[in-house]
Amino acid sequence: MAEDRTLRTSRTLPYSPAQIYGAFASPDLLSRWWGPDGFTNTFEVFEFTAGGRWKFVMHGPDGNDYANESVFVALVPDARIVIRHDCAPHFTLTVELAPVGDGTLLTWAQVFEDARTAQAVKQRAGPANEQNLDRLTEVLGRGRGAT
Template identity: 35%
Template sequence: MTANNEADAAEMTVDREVVVSRMISAPRELVFEAFTQVRHLSRWWGPDGFSSTTRSFEFRSGGIWDFVMHGPDGTDYQEWITWQEIIPSERIELLHGAFRDDPDAFTSVLTFEPIGDQTRIVMRTVFPTRELRDEAVQRYHAIEGGEQTLGNLASYVDELVQDGAAPNAATGRE
């Protein structure tokens, strides 16, 4: 896609998207690992007060994460993510809905940018319609929830760094 086509595509989705970002004081490989391994996701995923239970998880292009988010008020939210594209340590594209083939599912693209010894994570979510985006923002507090989720990721990664669990830079393994 040329730069002009990319700009045109971005302009066409601006009224349907939510963008949140966060600087995390850790290497990109560790931030990516915390986002892509179920043993980590279950410790931080979701807005403040939420927890999750994974039913199945396969992190690969075309793979599925089937899980339930448990709200602080006791409400359970069925969730379904299909990993669409994965560029290790750099980019993840996913389709997120309440169930497989959900017509209201939205696409999120996450980028992991190294900046010195930190990582900027940007989550750009595009909804199928402006109305679905507005509902997500107004009814489900998507912006605050996204910011809290990335904040929870940052706190969790900070714990990993403090505990010395950062991956070995040479091997990428703990």
């Protein structure tokens, strides 16, 4: 059953689907918000096209570096982004963007290879995903002149 392998979060953000999609498409913006609180990123390869590679290092606040390799599986401008994480823990992330009122409903679903892996990372990844969306909101807010 896919549900026992899936971590989900969703949030309505006060930005258009185009603005949110742009925050994924721009390596400069993405590097500023990707990951939980305290993390920074160094992108080595960033090919934002279907089938394109994304290779980067996340630098943790604990001083450790975390190598990541992914592939952009599908990109539907202003609507959908599918990323396959090709290193442990293996998962596919699907981000859906749906316009609602003056904003966008962002739905984030990570599907892991098995339920055991999903449960093992749930304690860390659940809060981390929320922090990711907080950081995305902050970066987009700066673009609007917000504080």
